[in-house]
Amino acid sequence: DSGVTQTPKHLITATGQRVTLRCSPRSGDLSVYWYQQSLDQGLQFLIQYYNGEERAKGNILERFSAQQFPDLHSELNLSSLELGDSALYFCASSGIENEKLFFGSGTQLSVL
Amino acid sequence: GQNIDQPTEMTATEGAIVQINCTYQTSGFNGLFWYQQHAGEAPTFLSYNVLDGLEEKGRFSSFLSRSKGYSYLLLKELQMKDSASYLCAVRGDYKLSFGAGTTVTVRA
Numbered sequence: 001d002s003g004v005t006q007t008p009k010h011l012i013t014a015t016g017q018r019v020t021l022r023c024s025p026r027s028g029d030l031s032v033y034w035y036q037q038s039l040d041q042g043l044q045f046l047i048q049y050y051n052g053e054e055r056a057k058g059n060i061l062e063r064f065s066a067q068q069f070p071d072l073h074s075e076l077n078l079s080s081l082e083l084g085d086s087a088l089y090f091c092a093s094s095g096i097e098n099e100k101l102f103f104g105s106g107t108q109l110s111v112l
Numbered sequence: 113g114q115n116i117d118q119p120t121e122m123t124a125t126e127g128a129i130v131q132i133n134c135t136y137q138t139s140g141f142n143g144l145f146w147y148q149q150h151a152g153e154a155p156t157f158l159s160y161n162v163l164d165g166l167e168e169k170g171r172f173s174s175f176l177s178r179s180k181g182y183s184y185l186l187l188k189e190l191q192m193k194d195s196a197s198y199l200c201a202v203r204g205d206y207k208l209s210f211g212a213g214t215t216v217t218v219r220a
Contacts, residue, residue, distance in 0.1 A: 042213050044210075045208065055206050105154050
């Protein structure tokens with residue numbers, strides 16, 4: 001168990017809908033990262049937060065947004081969902097910024 | 113930006129040694145990580161290199177040459193449970209970018 005908690009584990013929804021994925025980092029970790037992993041693709045970096053502030057942005061679509069709350073948990077919001085958004089979404093956390101990442105077990109999103 | 117290359121697949125026999133190479137180009141370098149990922153599961157940390165040289169950790173070793181933009185992960189005494197995807201990741205300015213991964217299949 002990495003100590004990073006992601007909910008829900010599975011999510012099935014329809015095109016055009018909006019969903020929210022939640023992540024609780026390891027106790028004491030200030031950095032939260034979001035990654036998308038589609039079938040046959042590597043981990044694609046979406047966005048990173050450090051102590052509530054956005055730190056780095058990757059190839060995140062405008063339909064996607066995220067935030068980190070004062071209690072350090074984070075949410076990833078995906079809207080106007082398309083079939084191609086179906087993927088495994090991972091959250092990871094680290095203490096200081098150059099430390100190794102600990103990954104949650106992921107949220108499997110299926111858009112039908 | 114960052115560009116990370118590693119082979120797509122490798123196959124080896126139980127008890128053998130396999131070396132997975134990773135080459136990278138990055139603006140700003142703050143370390144290279146190797147992760148193991150079994151299908152459908154979360155990646156788990158294997159090793160970290162920030163200075164040139166070899167880091168050994170049990171059956172796994174990782175090497176880094178910053179001047180060549182090159183790293184390798186060495187898996188010794190392969191076991192069936194080592195069948196997985198191995199991800200090379202480079203930390204540039206803040207973000208940690210992953211390569212597409214190398215699927216290692218261990219055969220009896």
